[in-house]
Amino acid sequence: MQENTPIYLDYAATNPLDREILSKMMMVSTHYGNPSSIHKIGKNAKTRLERARELIADNIMTDPNEIVFTSGATESNNTVLESVSRAHKNAHIITTKL
Secondary structure (H helix, E strand, O other): OOOOOOOOOOOOOOOOOOHHHHHHHHHHHHOOOOOOOOOHHHHHHHHHHHHHHHHHHHHOOOOHHHOOOOOOHHHHHHHHHHHHHHHOOOOOOOOOOO
């Protein structure tokens, strides 16, 4: 290691991307489409989305139906809290701000 090479330690905030992941991200960023649309571009996007769902499920050994994509952290947190509250109707759920 060179003396002036920085060592990045803030992995909680962000981290460098694996080259294979970066390559896939660049590919899908140029092949966009609404996966809920019925036209060809949308259907292609849906196919890629479902393939990603299958790959993730395989990697964490679960069913693809268990994988939910959201738009970000807020939607993800709300989805989890909503799911927990539906599963435990009379539960008292407490959340805190981090």
